[in-house]
Amino acid sequence: MSLARALIDVRPLRTSRLFRWLLVGRTVSTLGSFMTMVTVMFQVWDSTRSPAWSGAVGLAQALPMIGFGLFAGAWVDRADRRRIYLLGNAGQAACSLLLAVQGFTGHVPVAVVLALVAVQASFGALGAPAAGVFVPRLLPKDQVAAGLALNQATGQAMMLLGPAVAGVVLGWWGVGVCYLLDAASFGVSFACAFGLPPLPPVGGASRAGLGGVADGLRFLTGHRAVRGALLTDLAATVLSMPVALFPLVNTERFAGNPRTLGLFLSALAVGGVIATAFSGPVTRLGRPGPVMLAAAATWGGALAAFGLTHRAWPGLLLLAVAGGADALAVLARTTIVQTCTPDAMLGRVTAAETVVGQAGPQLGNLRAGLVATWGGAATALISGGLLCLAAVAAVAGSTPELRRETAAPGNGEQPATGAG
Numbered sequence: 001m002s003l004a005r006a007l008i009d010v011r012p013l014r015t016s017r018l019f020r021w022l023l024v025g026r027t028v029s030t031l032g033s034f035m036t037m038v039t040v041m042f043q044v045w046d047s048t049r050s051p052a053w054s055g056a057v058g059l060a061q062a063l064p065m066i067g068f069g070l071f072a073g074a075w076v077d078r079a080d081r082r083r084i085y086l087l088g089n090a091g092q093a094a095c096s097l098l099l100a101v102q103g104f105t106g107h108v109p110v111a112v113v114l115a116l117v118a119v120q121a122s123f124g125a126l127g128a129p130a131a132g133v134f135v136p137r138l139l140p141k142d143q144v145a146a147g148l149a150l151n152q153a154t155g156q157a158m159m160l161l162g163p164a165v166a167g168v169v170l171g172w173w174g175v176g177v178c179y180l181l182d183a184a185s186f187g188v189s190f191a192c193a194f195g196l197p198p199l200p201p202v203g204g205a206s207r208a209g210l211g212g213v214a215d216g217l218r219f220l221t222g223h224r225a226v227r228g229a230l231l232t233d234l235a236a237t238v239l240s241m242p243v244a245l246f247p248l249v250n251t252e253r254f255a256g257n258p259r260t261l262g263l264f265l266s267a268l269a270v271g272g273v274i275a276t277a278f279s280g281p282v283t284r285l286g287r288p289g290p291v292m293l294a295a296a297a298t299w300g301g302a303l304a305a306f307g308l309t310h311r312a313w314p315g316l317l318l319l320a321v322a323g324g325a326d327a328l329a330v331l332a333r334t335t336i337v338q339t340c341t342p343d344a345m346l347g348r349v350t351a352a353e354t355v356v357g358q359a360g361p362q363l364g365n366l367r368a369g370l371v372a373t374w375g376g377a378a379t380a381l382i383s384g385g386l387l388c389l390a391a392v393a394a395v396a397g398s399t400p401e402l403r404r405e406t407a408a409p410g411n412g413e414q415p416a417t418g419a420g
Contacts, residue, residue: 008153009146009280012139018196019138019147025192026131027154029089032185034162035169036096037061039178040117042170043103047110058362060114064121065128065358073129073351074212077344081130081199086190088127093186095120096179103176125354132350136338137199145283145335152331153276160269203344216348219341228395228402229292229336230353234360235391236296236329240303240384241364242322243268248377253310260312267316271323282328288339289405292332296392298325304385307378330357336405 012019044053076084095116102108102116135147169178206212220227246264254260282291302322309315334353341349364384371380396403 005280005284006278007280008149008277009143009283010150012143012147012150015140015143016138019135021192021195022134022138023150023154025189026151027158028192029092029185029189030155030158031162031165032096032182034158035166035178036099036182038163038166039103039170039175039182040099040113042166043113043175044110053110056114057117060117061121062358062362064118065125066355068122068125069129069351069355069358070213070216070348071209072126073216073348074206074209075126076129076133076347076351077201077206077212077216078208079200079205081133081201081347082193082196083198085127085130085134085193085196088123088130089186089190089193091123092120092127093183093190095123096183096186100176100179100183103174103179125351128354129347129351132338132353133199133343133346134196136346137343141339142286144339145286145288145331146280148334148338149276149279149283149331152327152334153273153279156269156273156276156327160266160273201344201347203342206344206348212348216345216352219345220349220352223340224399224401225289225405226337226340226349228399229289229333229405230356232292232296232392232395232402233329233333233356235395236299236326236388237360237364238367239364239391240300240381240388241361241368242303242306242319242381242384243361244365244368245372245377245380248372249381252377254312263312263316264319267319268323268326271320271325272327274320275324275327276331279328279331282331283335287405288332288335289402292329292336293392293396293402295325295329295332297389298322299329300385300388300392302385303388304382307381307385336402340405 013023040057041054044057048054099113099116099120102113135151136144139147166178169181207215220230243265246261250256250261250264285291299322302318302325306315306318306322309318337349337353338346368380368384371383375383
C-alpha cells in the first residue's frame with residue numbers, strides 16, 4: 001500500500017469549498033474552546049483551592065449538554081440548521097466575552113463563572129446537532145467518513161495544542177486575554193459558516209417538544225445498527241474509562257512522578273492523532289460496523305493489559321494503542337450515525353450521540369474510582385477491560401446488522417453546492 005493511501009483521505013478538501021471553510025472555522029474554535037477549558041480550571045482553582053469547585057467545572061460543562069441536548073436536536077430537525085449553528089456560535093462568543101470581562105475585572109464569585117460556563121455549554125449543545133448534518137449534506141456519500149476523519153484529526157491536534165497555548169497566554173497576559181481569544185475564535189467559526197446555503201431538514205420537520213424527542217428515541221431503539229454503535233460506545237467508556245485512575249496508578253507504580261502522569265494523558269492523545277492520521281485505509285474500506293467492534297475490543301484489551309504492566313514505557317505504549325483504537329471507534333460510530341440516519345432525524349440522533357459521548361466517560365470515571373477504592377487501580381483497569389470485551393462481544397453477537405454495516409446509502413440527498 002502506498003503512503004498516500006495510508007494517510008488520512010483528503011479528498012473532501014478538494015471536493016467541497018464549503019467543507020474547507022467549515023473545517024477552518026471548526027479548527028480555530030476548537031483551539032479556543034480548549035484554551036477556555038484550561039483557563040476556567042486555572043481560574044477556579046486559583047480562586048478557591050478547592051477540589052470540589054474544580055470538579056464542578058466538569059459538571060457545568062457536561063450537564064447542559066446532557067439535559068438540553070435531546071431537545072436541541074428536536075429543534076434542529078424543525079428549522080434551518082445553518083441559522084441554528086450560527087446562533088450557537090454567537091451565543092458561545094458572547095459568553096466568552098462576558099468571561100473576559102470578569103477575568104479583567106476580577107473578584108467575581110466562582111458561581112458566576114460556572115454559570116457562564118454552563119450557559120456557554122448550552123449554546124454548544126444547540127450548535128452540536130446542527131453541525132452534525134453538515135458533512136453528509138456537503139460531501140458525496142463515499143467521502144463522508146473521510147470528512148469526519150479530517151474533523152477528528154484537527155480536533156485532536158487542537159486538544160494537544162490548546163492547553164499549551166493557554167499556558168503561555170495565562171503566564172504572559174492572564175485569564176482575560178485567554179477568554180478574549182476564545183471569543184475571537186468563535187467569530188472566525190461564525191464567519192466561515194456564514195456562506196453556507198440554507199439547510200432545512202429533508203423529509204419532513206420534527207414534531208415540537210417531547211413528541212419530537214420521542215420520535216428520535218424510537219428511531220434509535222428501532223435502528224439496530226445505530227443502536228448497536230451507541231451501545232458499543234457506552235460499553236467502552238462506562239466499563240473501562242481509565243483517566244480517573246491515572247493519579248493512583250502513578251502513585252502506586254511510579255512514586256507519584258508528575259512527568260509520568262502527564263505522559264499517561266499525552267499517550268492517549270498521541271495514539272489518537274497517529275491513528276487518525278493513518279486512517280485512509282479505514283475510511284476507504286467502507287465497513288464502519290466491523291471497524292468499530294474491532295476498535296472497541298482493542299481499547300478494552302489494551303487497558304486490561306495496562307492494568308498488568310508495572311513498567312512505564314510498555315504502559316505508555318499500551319495507552320497509545322488504546323488511544324488509537326478509541327479514535328477509530330469514534331470515527332466509525334460517527335460514520336454509522338451520519339450515514340444510516342435520515343436527514344430529518346439527524347439532529348436528534350446526533351444530539352443523542354453527543355449525550356452518550358459526554359455521559360459515558362463521566363460514568364466510566366466514576367465506576368473506575370469506586371472499584372479502585374475497593375480493590376486498587378489494577379483491579380479497576382483489568383476488570384474494566386475484560387467487561388468491555390465481554391460487552392462488545394455481546395453487542396456483536398446480538399446485532400448482526402452492526403457486524404456487516406457498511407457506509408449506508410444515507411438520506412438520498414445530493415451534496416450542497418460549493419465544490420471546487
